Amino acid sequence: MKAIITFLRELQANNNREWFMTNKARYTALQAQFNAFVDELIHEISRFDSSVTGLTSKDCTYRIYRDVRFSADKSPYKTHMGAFICPGGKKSGYSGYYFHIGTGGDGYPYGHMLATGDYCCDPKVLQVLREDIVGGGGDFDDIVRSVSPTFVLDREASLKRNPKGFEQETQYAEYLRLKAYCLLHTPTDEFVCADNLARRTAELFCMTQPFLNYINRAIAYVKEEG
Numbered sequence: 001m002k003a004i005i006t007f008l009r010e011l012q013a014n015n016n017r018e019w020f021m022t023n024k025a026r027y028t029a030l031q032a033q034f035n036a037f038v039d040e041l042i043h044e045i046s047r048f049d050s051s052v053t054g055l056t057s058k059d060c061t062y063r064i065y066r067d068v069r070f071s072a073d074k075s076p077y078k079t080h081m082g083a084f085i086c087p088g089g090k091k092s093g094y095s096g097y098y099f100h101i102g103t104g105g106d107g108y109p110y111g112h113m114l115a116t117g118d119y120c121c122d123p124k125v126l127q128v129l130r131e132d133i134v135g136g137g138g139d140f141d142d143i144v145r146s147v148s149p150t151f152v153l154d155r156e157a158s159l160k161r162n163p164k165g166f167e168q169e170t171q172y173a174e175y176l177r178l179k180a181y182c183l184l185h186t187p188t189d190e191f192v193c194a195d196n197l198a199r200r201t202a203e204l205f206c207m208t209q210p211f212l213n214y215i216n217r218a219i220a221y222v223k224e225e226g
Contacts, residue, residue, distance in 0.1 A: 004101060
C-alpha cells in the first residue's frame with residue numbers, strides 16, 4: 001500500500017488532467033494492485049460472513065473520477081481508494097464493511113479508514129432501527145459495547161433531541177439520536193503498509209459483524225415491506 005499512498009499524495013498535489021494522464025499507466029497498475037487486495041479481503045471476510053461470498057472487487061470498488069457537477073471543488077480526481085463490501089455489492093442498498101486508503105491526513109477523505117454499517121440510512125430504516133433499539137431491552141447497547149474500542153460510533157450528525165415519536169428521557173437516547181449507524185476506525189500508515197493487511201483488516205471487521213447484522217436486519221425488513 002505504500003506505493004498507492006505515495007501516488008495519492010502526488011495526485012493531491014497535482015490534481016489536474018495533464019498530470020493524471022502523464023501518470024495514467026502508473027495509476028492503472030496501482031489500481032490493479034488495490035483490486036487484488038480487495039479480492040483477498042473479500043475472501044478473508046467471507047470466512048466469517050458468508051453473505052459476501054462470491055463478490056469480486058468489481059462489485060465493491062469505485063471510479064477515481066469525481067462527480068463535480070454540484071461541488072464547489074472542481075478537482076477532477078479522488079485522492080483516495082475505497083471498497084464497500086456488502087451483500088449483493090455496493091449498489092444493493094445493504095450495509096457493509098468499508099476499507100478506505102487515503103493520503104494519510106486527518107479526517108475524511110484524507111485519512112485511512114475502516115467502517116462498518118451505514119452512514120446515510122434511509123428514513124424508513126432509521127425508524128425501524130430506533131424502534132428495535134427501544135424494544136430490544138439493551139441488545140443494541142450490548143453489541144456496541146462488545147466491539148473493540150478501536151471502533152467508535154459515528155456521532156458527527158447526531159440529533160440534539162430524540163426524534164419525533166420517541167420519549168425524550170429514555171435509557172438509550174444516545175443511540176436514537178444517531179443519523180449514521182456506523183462504526184469507524186482510523187488505522188495508521190504503519191497498519192496499512194504492513195504485511196498480511198487483508199487478514200488483519202478482516203480480523204477487525206469480524207468483531208463488528210453483529211453490529212452489521214443488526215443494521216442489515218432493519219434494511220431487509222424495509223425492503224420486504226416495500
